[in-house]
Amino acid sequence: MTENGTPLLETHDVSLAFGSVRALADVSLTLRRGEITALVGDNGAGKSTLVRCISGIHRPQSGRIVFDGAETDFRSPEDAREAGIETVHQNLALVEDLTVWQNLFLNREIVRRFGPVALLDRRAMQARAREMVSTLAVNVPAVKSRVRRLSGGQRQAVAICRAAGFSSKLVIMDEPTAALGVQETARVEELILRLRDEGHAVLLISHNFAQVMRLSQQVWVMRAGRCVGGRRTAETTGEEIVALITGALSN
Amino acid sequence: MTENGTPLLETHDVSLAFGSVRALADVSLTLRRGEITALVGDNGAGKSTLVRCISGIHRPQSGRIVFDGAETDFRSPEDAREAGIETVHQNLALVEDLTVWQNLFLNREIVRRFGPVALLDRRAMQARAREMVSTLAVNVPAVKSRVRRLSGGQRQAVAICRAAGFSSKLVIMDEPTAALGVQETARVEELILRLRDEGHAVLLISHNFAQVMRLSQQVWVMRAGRCVGGRRTAETTGEEIVALITGALSN
Amino acid sequence: MANATLAARDGEHWAAKLKDVGFWAEWAALVGLVVLVIVFQALNPTFLSPGNITSMLLAAAILIVLAVGQTFVIATAGIDLSIASAMTLGAVVFGQAYTAQWGLVLSCVAGVLAAAVAGLVNGMLTAWGKIADFIVTLGMLSAASGLALILSDGKPVTIIDPALLALSTGRVGIFGYSFLIAIAVAVVAHVVLFHTRFGTHVLATGGSPESANAMGISTRRIKIAVYTISGVLAGVGALLLVARVGAAEPASNTSFLLNSVAAVVLGGVSLFGGRGTIIGPVIGALLLVALVNGLTLLGVSQFYQPLAVGVVVVLAALLTRFQR
């Protein structure tokens, strides 16, 4: 069951509406172990909403999500993180007033126990944080500076480091390289490949086709809240995907 | 003086430090009328900071900015907008709790005068807003919905519409297509070209080289707060630009 | 095609609104008020007698005016803790001017002006001094009541003026003049907030000062303006207060402070700024006044009244629980 290529996550007819806006309509798709799965679609197609359902922020109004063999009903992001899902949200989910290292270890803090009390091991976290950040960033921000001070790309690097830094079964990245420079993008792509090679499944959302074709094994396409098709990357072309996205081609 | 190809904006040795972080160090560059000028560089290189200086949010600690023949000393973004500079900021500068149309017309509201009182012409603004947005967006958001409800790409479309919608001499776009889908990106690129053809100067910040090479006439490269070089796009290659960015090539 | 979807969406606007819990949340104060009225009326039929309605509306007038002022400030994510003591200052200045034979009109102007200046100073200190709103207006709360004490030498001045008496007792049908003035203030405020550029800029300043700034809105000027508005309305409240009690006193009026903010928040306006209505706070003010009136009518013991007020306020607010 834990072999590469077997399904890790499946959504079955997941639907969610915000008032009169149907953000997700009967979305069914599959993510496999040891693979990079891409999710593409126009702006407002519902990609981020799906991510938020999988990572426990929203609860689908109908449909099922099966993760790691068991049906899940995440009542909170905490449940999803416990189950082994780390997410880089499109809005990054950083706390601007906290420092880089505090954000990296948010809710995963390293503590030292003194009898009944557990105190933060700031040193250890700062040292680890420095390591983590310097693998990705070029203009490395000081780990003690507040996230508020970072440039757009520096923030994105911090969010990615956080998701990659903790052992998990699935890493979801919602447009991880949108704000990144060339060098940083290259590093993140390396990181994504490394995660896959270490056996993690990765769900990658990206508007960058070259990137999708380069990295992924499977592509799912969303249009106006529906999942309108899936292809093995090796068996499709950029043109076909674009046609699916725009609706020129229907499944 | 107002002919295409003549300088519209020049920065001379502009510098700015935040505490001990030198975000800009003696940046000098030129933007010409009727051209698309690209500004590229790693994350944290100082691109957005430069934009914020030009559009009146920050004031340079030293150096001069010459716009449209006269030395400027914008004391506020209002001054810059008055002078004819519209900006799409990287953080979009939208007010989440206001509606799409309110954001589009923020500080440019259409009013109807009734003697001494000027009341908003909501109808007119909403109608114009619908037109503006539908030229760019694919999943067109309702103009009466609050920006808080929009997807990442929808927001970006709103911010771009706003900058493009008002006559100005210079339109600055800080990573305008970062969150956009394929179709939306294509539309924004069309828009940028149209703006140029209508005689506006455009300053485009982008990490997407293909885009930069496709659209711009001039490229400036920043590295760690400095402007390390400029090239006519026609006379350079993606490789040379990357070399400048990484520092493999110095000017 | 895009345009078709669009038209359809805007068409669904109202239907969607009614389904949307957020919409109901904005009207929670109204729902709360209606529930309260039904309960009180069932328990004591005098509650909805014309006489009692008149006196409730009269009692609410000052609070409505203050709540409207407070709404402007809160819409910019500020808070005016000095609103009640600016009112006290206005009342005392009016009283002194009146006693000094300045005549009614000039005295009114002086009273309103004094409160307006307190507001202006608040605005300038928050805008230029970059001091937190809470501290500036807390300082002003103290300073304005100190000034009121100094000016009045701590003594109330009885004001007997036929025009003021008419203001506090005259009415059109069941609506007393004071209440009508308060409603007029609210209507003007609604137009200003939702139908002028200034109003949009107020909401933008509260919603995201950086974005408003980036779009060239002078958030400083907006801050100064809203605090001045709050001051002016405190001054109007002062006149209504003097008319009502027939005297200008250096009393602290603290209950007006908390109640003005409570009315605004009960009216569905977020303390974090950027959103707001005028009708909400007006209904919030009516709710608070009706609550105390009803409890008194029912003869609820003085010891049980605070408890009842607390519980009802929370219950009314529970109706806003669906707010996002």
Next chain:
Amino acid sequence: MANATLAARDGEHWAAKLKDVGFWAEWAALVGLVVLVIVFQALNPTFLSPGNITSMLLAAAILIVLAVGQTFVIATAGIDLSIASAMTLGAVVFGQAYTAQWGLVLSCVAGVLAAAVAGLVNGMLTAWGKIADFIVTLGMLSAASGLALILSDGKPVTIIDPALLALSTGRVGIFGYSFLIAIAVAVVAHVVLFHTRFGTHVLATGGSPESANAMGISTRRIKIAVYTISGVLAGVGALLLVARVGAAEPASNTSFLLNSVAAVVLGGVSLFGGRGTIIGPVIGALLLVALVNGLTLLGVSQFYQPLAVGVVVVLAALLTRFQR
């Protein structure tokens, strides 16, 4: 190379901090306090006499404890308006228990528990009921003081207990026991806020609830916890209060409410949450107490005192004007 830059940057940390105006802003309350002390001492040498220092620190003890509780709430972008009336409730419950011969220890527990329950209810209503903090705690302000009135039948109870008397009069050097307790509370609070996971989560909840939530922090649990902490500290304040005045009274203690928030804000903590210190509010509390004490010592006329307090509070806050 990257790591070298990094080390250098972290090394510049302190030098940079001293140059950074934001750093000074955080210590503005301290600067304000020092300036105040110098001025008062110059004008009246009794100010820094050991006796006066002792009585100032004693007077500050309750405010410090409340300000610490308020800091936790404000760090999550909430506000506890009921802190002073929870204290009143705690005091009354303690008084009733003591009069009913429960013994000192059990009575103390009962008093603290009563205030803690008020806090817990605040927390549950804000977290689960999704009602604005301001309204919930405003309701509780009213409800808790109502309960206090009902329980005490509106009458104060005199408490004569040697242990409590020792608490309010005993001292080590110039430091009274009450003050030492307050300092102990502050130290524990500092450790909790900056050296535990819980503290980080409190700041994250205030800084960005959505982000905290997305990272799996239960912002609800945090909200409930901070309000409970605020309640417990209101209970501790109640014990110090009873010891100080020698009686458990259903008095409203409103000045403690505004002062507790003022101390926190003067201490450089933003009402918008996400940032905070403990030392700041402690100094803020000392500043407020020293101010009143100094003005009294100087014999500033009673009418001019509120004005002076207002002006000094704003001046002290002006030192934070460089805050970003």
Next chain:
Amino acid sequence: ACGSGGTTGTTPAAGEAGTATPKIAAVIKGLDNPFFQTMKQGMDEQAATGKVPVTVQAANAITDTTGQADKLNGLAGQDFSCYVVNPISGTNLVQGLAQLSAQNKTVVNIDSPIDAAAAKSANVKLATYIGTDNVEAGKMAGQRMTELLADGGNVAAIGGIAGDVTSGARIEGFQQGLGPKVKMVQTVAANWERQTALTAATDVLQAHPDLAGFFVANDDMGLGVARAVANAGKAGKVRVISVDGIKDALNAVKAGTLDGTVAQYPYAIGLMGVEACQAAATGKTLPADVKAPVELVTKENADKALAATPKPFGSYDDPFASLIK
């Protein structure tokens, strides 16, 4: 609650006694009520007459128990020899006073009594208590109300802050003074605020259309209640009696808008407070409990009261006057 306590009537310690002029500090209750200004006026005038220095401090609000204690502590550190205190509650100043007693400073209690048991346990020695008997004052109002309502009727009471002791004592006294045909139907708390009292009275009038009278715990509120009665068109039909005797209330009694006020004489209380300090400084033994004068002012004697204000129009017993001759 009345009558005061502690170990009173003590002679100040020998060291402090003698012919020296006392240095006096006074801590009174509030700022925004003329009652306390008149009290201060009495102190100031006696200070001028007797050529003794007096420093007067007041709490910020009539509810600010601990703030008042802080003020006392601020003064306690200085070299005053006599402290005149008007505590907000029975116990809020006890701790500070304990300190003073330990240093053998003279403590004079005026207006509101310090709780006897608390004073005793903290070893607070009070030189004397001078103040109004609030139950008695209420009783006078009750008796007057009964006279006015010859045919009986329903009355309501408007009190200060819920739970306030002074207010409670007055209302209690008022009820004791009522005859059998007059019935109390409701008590409402109006926070000592005129506007609140006006609103509360308006509401009570709605609830009890047959109401015949109001008793109000102080004049400031009483004027608001009178206004409410007038607004309801029931002037003259609904009787209003309050307590304090501030100038505006005396004028209102004269004009007939108020049916009576039980005048206290804060002027006399303040004045006697200073006299007590002077007497103590000369080593005299002070009487333990001095009843301040209280007079019922009605339309008939309003002129007399107005002419004399802030002093009482009748004669009253000042036991200190002879001591400092």
